[in-house]
Amino acid sequence: MNVQSLSDHSMAFPPTNQPPDTRSRILDAAARLFHEQGFNATGVSTILREAGVNPGSLYNLFPSKDALLAAVLERYTELLHPIVMEPVEKKTSDPIERVFALLQQYREWYSPLEFRLGCPIGNLALEVADSHPEIRPLIQQNFDGWSAYVRKWLDDAGDRLPRDLDRKQLAATVLTVMEGGLMQARSSRSAAAYDASVGQLRAYFDLLLARASAGRTQP
Amino acid sequence: MNVQSLSDHSMAFPPTNQPPDTRSRILDAAARLFHEQGFNATGVSTILREAGVNPGSLYNLFPSKDALLAAVLERYTELLHPIVMEPVEKKTSDPIERVFALLQQYREWYSPLEFRLGCPIGNLALEVADSHPEIRPLIQQNFDGWSAYVRKWLDDAGDRLPRDLDRKQLAATVLTVMEGGLMQARSSRSAAAYDASVGQLRAYFDLLLARASAGRTQP
DNA sequence: GCTCAATGATTGAACGTTCATTCAAGCACA
DNA sequence: TGTGCTTGAATGAACGTTCAATCATTGAGC
Numbered sequence: 360m361n362v363q364s365l366s367d368h369s370m371a372f373p374p375t376n377q378p379p380d381t382r383s384r385i386l387d388a389a390a391r392l393f394h395e396q397g398f399n400a401t402g403v404s405t406i407l408r409e410a411g412v413n414p415g416s417l418y419n420l421f422p423s424k425d426a427l428l429a430a431v432l433e434r435y436t437e438l439l440h441p442i443v444m445e446p447v448e449k450k451t452s453d454p455i456e457r458v459f460a461l462l463q464q465y466r467e468w469y470s471p472l473e474f475r476l477g478c479p480i481g482n483l484a485l486e487v488a489d490s491h492p493e494i495r496p497l498i499q500q501n502f503d504g505w506s507a508y509v510r511k512w513l514d515d516a517g518d519r520l521p522r523d524l525d526r527k528q529l530a531a532t533v534l535t536v537m538e539g540g541l542m543q544a545r546s547s548r549s550a551a552a553y554d555a556s557v558g559q560l561r562a563y564f565d566l567l568l569a570r571a572s573a574g575r576t577q578p
Numbered sequence: 579m580n581v582q583s584l585s586d587h588s589m590a591f592p593p594t595n596q597p598p599d600t601r602s603r604i605l606d607a608a609a610r611l612f613h614e615q616g617f618n619a620t621g622v623s624t625i626l627r628e629a630g631v632n633p634g635s636l637y638n639l640f641p642s643k644d645a646l647l648a649a650v651l652e653r654y655t656e657l658l659h660p661i662v663m664e665p666v667e668k669k670t671s672d673p674i675e676r677v678f679a680l681l682q683q684y685r686e687w688y689s690p691l692e693f694r695l696g697c698p699i700g701n702l703a704l705e706v707a708d709s710h711p712e713i714r715p716l717i718q719q720n721f722d723g724w725s726a727y728v729r730k731w732l733d734d735a736g737d738r739l740p741r742d743l744d745r746k747q748l749a750a751t752v753l754t755v756m757e758g759g760l761m762q763a764r765s766s767r768s769a770a771a772y773d774a775s776v777g778q779l780r781a782y783f784d785l786l787l788a789r790a791s792a793g794r795t796q797p
Numbered sequence: 798g799c800t801c802a803a804t805g806a807t808t809g810a811a812c813g814t815t816c817a818t819t820c821a822a823g824c825a826c827a
Numbered sequence: 828t829g830t831g832c833t834t835g836a837a838t839g840a841a842c843g844t845t846c847a848a849t850c851a852t853t854g855a856g857c
Contacts, residue, residue: 397704399619402816403816404817414817414819415832415833415835416832419831484765486616486704488765489764495767502766525774531762531770531774534762535758535759535762536751538758539754539755542761545703545707547718548714552750555744566785567785600806621842622844623843633809634809635806637844
């Protein structure tokens with residue numbers, strides 16, 4: 360899989376072979392274009408063309424372009440598990456390796472494009488968080504979902520990590536590494552800064568694991 | 579100081595008391611508006627109004643809005659030392675504390691606004707890196723400048739840090755923490771994720787310092 | 798010290814395009 | 828016959844940009 364598709368994962372049950380409906384086509388095109396070009400740089404007319412839909416249909420389903428963006432972010436929240444987290448959890452059952460499998464997955468998604476695009480949530484976070492008060496909470500909701508998974512993994516690691524370690528703070532840091540590393544990778548069109556940051560996080564984990572291990576054998 | 583002003587730091591020598599010239603007024607207004615609203619969301623007409631300038635004057639100095647953005651980013655590069663790094667280096671001479679003074683300075687700049695705005699370079703990185711091929715290198719140039727300073731500090735720390743530590747990678751990670759932490763702070767309108775990430779980075783440094791110290795006394 | 802032509806910056810109305818959005822009319826299916 | 832989705836031309840506003848006219852400043856010639 361290259362970049363996530365929203366329409367390929369509609370929630371219809373039982374699954375149908377029918378062509379995706381208007382709403383899905385619009386959401387899919389909008390998500391892709393917002394990701395590729397940003398929100399402000401994407402015209403509604405482009406979304407209409409790519410979705411093969413007339414303006415009236417779009418505005419019948421979504422009252423405004425802003426509302427469409429909100430729907431895209433809602434969908435990102437819904438798809439966090441099936442698209443992002445399930446593949447990671449299937450790769451390994453080791454909770455700590457899951458953290459790095461997640462970071463590795465993002466690398467594999469974006470490095471083939473020389474780190475164009477970047478994280479769809481992160482991009483929107485910096486572009487519209489201030490100007491669209493009703494959108495910002497939806498971005499926060501996405502980040503909260505991501506860090507909740509990471510935090511659960513860190514909890515699952517139990518006493519392999521130091522007892523006094525704040526797992527919530529470490530989970531936030533994992534997201535930080537992902538987003539900050541991706542930003543630099545995008546600016547340089549190179550994986551170097553991303554890999555460097557993930558590597559330093561790995562070194563930090565190794566030191567934490569060693570410290571916890573020493574604490575267990577010699578308390 | 580709250581948020582950096584470009585025009586307050588023109589390079590004129592000897593310093594004059596004359597009102598800032600047209601070019602400076604335009605650059606100052608553009609930088610502020612790009613920071614506050616983003617590049618695409620800022621109309622040229624707004625820049626003209628805020629700078630108190632007519633379209634012809636702007637287009638006499640800058641061939642296009644894109645060229646104006648390029649000039650803003652060039653100016654950010656020029657001002658990196660006087661605005662960002664000099665205050666940090668004046669705060670402490672300890673090279674490792676300088677790293678955290680830098681992170682602290684960003685917190686102090688943006689937390690009074692509840693982390694609105696965010697990093698002016700980082701915002702532009704995610705908004706225009708893909709769509710403006712001539713701009714991306716200027717963003718990269720800014721990040722390179724930042725990480726060069728941090729890397730120099732890490733080098734200055736000498737054997738207080740482990741010999742086998744890759745200082746370039748750690749410098750990239752410091753930037754990662756800054757940008758990734760700020761992104762989450764902006765999304766949540768809270769310092770929590772930023773402070774968490776900086777705190778974890780501090781814990782990592784403490785472990786590195788302890789390891790290097792042990793390596794020195796017992797090689 | 799004065800005049801004047803030359804130069805470069807400034808003025809601001811106007812340009813064509815694209816923007817998000819509207820809505821009366823038409824359509825398919827109940 | 829009613830209901831809900833679709834059609835697509837049309838809307839006014841805002842977009843980045845242009846350019847002929849006007850202005851302020853300067854240096855050469857006397």
